Amino acid sequence: MEIVSLKKFKTSEKYKRVMNRGRQNYAALFPVVKKIMAGVEKNGDEAIKKYTLKFDGVKIKNIRVSREEIKRACNKVSPRFIKALKQTSKNITQVSKDQIPQINKRPIKPAAGIGVWRNWKPIEKVGLYVPGGKAFYPSSVLMNAIPAKIAGCRQIVITTPPQKNGEIAPELLVTADTLGIKEVYKVGGAQAIAALTYGTKTIPKVYKIVGPGNAYVAAAKLAALMSGEAAIDSPAGPSEVFIIADKTANPKFIAADLMCDAEHGEDSAAILVTTETKLAKQVIQEIKVRINQFTTKDRIKKSIEQYGLFATVDSIDEAIDFANDYAPEHVQIMTAQAGRVAKKIINAGSVFIDDYTCKSAGDYATGANHVLPTGGSAKMFSGLSVSNFIRTMEYQKCTKPGLKKIKTATETFAEVEKLPAHKYSCSVRFNNQI
């Protein structure tokens, strides 16, 4: 952990690695993934069971989680968890409802007799991939499923890999149950994505697949997209936090939030950009003091070493420019007039304003969605919201006088584009001879 000036850092070896964080060579996994996809397409549930035995080392009898298993799970989780679940669900629901698109359903009329309008519809069937086994995240179930529910998706199903004992973590089952999701299937990896893509006797085919997973899951989702059978969510990589701080910031809070992000995994990126060298020193000192108290300390160390950064800048504007270039998943602003700084951030997934908007509260409980663009993709993608679970449809209606107004334009384009039946499709409507 060393402090560098941002200008110097930009000429260093590490710069490219930091900027290109989270890049994955999915194409390299395609041969394996394609084989699994083809196996499930052909042999359905049998293939699911075969691959689960092979990759997870678990023999599953019933692919679908039973009512009894869900009841057992309800008895296993703590009342404290139930309470936390209810509060966070309520907050996420409230924020998500605000994402329902406001579409003008009244026709736009480019001319009298021509009307064009839109409407939105939920995607009917969606599949949610939930990581399982050793690491499992009920919060991800909330973040993915609540917007789908609010969009009005008719069928929401979950696939998640079984633990070694053949069961699913009770917290995951209780979370799904609380949200009213009745279909949970014990299958993970590329075989789960294949099942959602093509459908099996037990698992339904869906039209969109969302949720985080390992590299094989991500590659299988891309294969699903390419097959034309399913849409997928934006690619999500390792977690990132980018903290912009001035002398008003609290080094203890910054150290905590950097470690909070870094503990996600060795590929996570925790970045501090500050006008104050002294503050950066205090943050590093604080990390050194605190890190050993965390069971996740090895991951924290490794990720800071690989993708972390403690950089000094001459001004907050220099930090803002770098943030917009880096396009972080999370940006935390701990400066005077943080709201003003926030307005200058144009490329980021979520902007945390002020000292008490801590990273983990945003991950879990403020109601904001934690599924956000990573690896610089905030330049082109949005975080998950209700929008990801709907489609818009376009409507158009012309009267004969309306069509007449655009007849020449239509015919001219048809001529230029050498499509004579396009011209005829319009002209036949005005042809009295036929």
Add this chain to the structure above:
Amino acid sequence: MEIVSLKKFKTSEKYKRVMNRGRQNYAALFPVVKKIMAGVEKNGDEAIKKYTLKFDGVKIKNIRVSREEIKRACNKVSPRFIKALKQTSKNITQVSKDQIPQINKRPIKPAAGIGVWRNWKPIEKVGLYVPGGKAFYPSSVLMNAIPAKIAGCRQIVITTPPQKNGEIAPELLVTADTLGIKEVYKVGGAQAIAALTYGTKTIPKVYKIVGPGNAYVAAAKLAALMSGEAAIDSPAGPSEVFIIADKTANPKFIAADLMCDAEHGEDSAAILVTTETKLAKQVIQEIKVRINQFTTKDRIKKSIEQYGLFATVDSIDEAIDFANDYAPEHVQIMTAQAGRVAKKIINAGSVFIDDYTCKSAGDYATGANHVLPTGGSAKMFSGLSVSNFIRTMEYQKCTKPGLKKIKTATETFAEVEKLPAHKYSCSVRFNNQI
């Protein structure tokens, strides 16, 4: 061209082909595409020139279209085209402006002291791929570029393959110029997508690549997405029209619109589903009479043979169910009370209501966008709109009392998910000892 009952058709050999139309094996093209992508990433403009000579047989000196070339193009196109261009641009602009997202920028407050809100930003840099050579479509430039302009994208660039004489069709250059697009580059195929993905000395890197192309272009766009360097638009395949008609419909109009769609290419799909056998017979008869007048007759014949359908149903509701299952790009409703039928369509790109909303007017001039989901992907994708050129950003802000309200929930989730630094990121803010 034969008439079948829909029920019988569903048990036929052809059914699967019709339902799975437009599927492409992009993975098979990956080895070639990856080589081209890597070549351009490494050798930039030199690779562009090399591949253009190799694949298009054209030696290009200047990759960027010059002001002089644009001026020459303006002198070559007809005043009639200019007039059509202005009218259609105006209509598309008016419809697109209605697509600017209405976002509530005032915070949602799940509890006092917690605020969550959103805002949208344009994607800064977008690249538009425009097919060229023998077939070129100025209408596609309008449909892709106008929503990008209205979204406020700062930099919009076009790549399009040169014709054999090394030039670009004047109608394309004039269309780009009319829209204020200053950067047009003479490069097509996978090499164009590679240039937009990585940037070269001449061609800028962009964050999103849109526009139709051949299978190599589509595969290269998927490779661009996988690289993490660029987002892409929804996959677009061959054109489709699905006409629902009852006894009130005009067989001449139906025949014209089916041929209008079928002339796009051999893979296009032209489908009629009607309650009236007599009408279907008249339509087929009309196609036989008219088809020979079109230079595109071979394509029309082939596509109707391969993917076309003349099906009879017992009721309009049966036709609607099939439409929702087929999920057509365009659905045309030529029935009594067509507006009511339209409301029951849930899976389609664009819905054309009534006899005078002809296919080609919707393709060119009503102001509706003609970039629509194909191959059944209307179940999960929307047509192109301003939404494709923006991203939303999330904001969150807690006060100390606000954070306190979600402290226990945050800490509980952190415990369950075994992320101790997540717990600490919250608790440190209330720790008076440190």
